[in-house]
Amino acid sequence: MKMLPKDLSEMKGKKPITMLTAYTCPVAREIEKAGVPVILVGDTVGMVEMGFDSTRDVTIEHMEYHIGAVRRGAPDTHIIGDLPYLTDKDPNTALVSAKRLLAAGADSIKLEGPKLDVIAHLVANDIAVVGHTGLTPQTAKSFKKVGGTSSEAQRIMDEAKDIEHAGAFMIVFEHIPYSLANTMTSSLAVPSIGIGAGPDCDGQVLVINDALGLGDYWPPFSKQYAHASQTIFDVAKAFTSEVESMEFPNNIIKLTGTDKR
Ligand code: KIV
Ligand code: NA
DSSP: OOOOHHHHHTTTTTSOEEEEEOOSHHHHHHHHHTTOSEEEEOTTHHHHTTOOSSGGGOOHHHHHHHHHHHHHHOTTSEEEEEOOTTTTSSHHHHHHHHHHHHHHTOSEEEOOSOOHHHHHHHHHTTOOEEEEEESOTTTOSSOSOOOOSHHHHHHHHHHHHHHHHHTOSEEEEESOOHHHHHHHHHHOSSOEEEESSOTTSSEEEEOHHHHHTOSSOOOTTSOOSSOHHHHHHHHHHHHHHHHHTTOTTHHHHHHHOOSOO
């Protein structure tokens, strides 16, 4: 059964919220089957699936394509769509962009930073918004942890409060000190979802490629629950060896015994 924004908000203080990113139909299908309540189609797709160096290369068309694929795989799961770089640069541009992602299959929209007028405008137009503070990759100059000084910590804390007041129903905290995430989580009414933000958030999100071990770099705060890149390498090696030795397709023809199917 699909979770609504209010169902997710009400999980705060009751049950940790699990969120995974997904970009493709078969991955989304398994995540839904596993009972994960919310999928984020993040603009990380640009880096982990498309090979760009930055999420700034992601377009609204890329996001529509991936949200559509994820929706077809996970028809009954709450899907958050990320607004790519500059598609949320002012309230009206953001509204047009958000409507495109909703039409592609998203249930809610996420955007980075304290764009309070944008968030308020989307919410006024009945669009559910997820905030994102701490490290905000679209504008960050590095991927280092932020919020380590007391002035930065105060700024992030103020941002989170402002994002909540603007109407967001949930906020992602990316790569901030664990103690700051703890303080912010207890001072917000809406759930916090952490990535590299420690154990005290209301939920946790991982980039699915990081969790799968699919890629050639994984952030230190992520965990590899599988080794998909190794599996792909092994499959490619095994197939090559069987084609070269002419074992394949003879070995499967023997199994099926016919060329009629
Ligand atoms: O794009 C994304 O996957 C994200 C998460 C890292 C929170 O924004
Ligand atoms: Na993102």
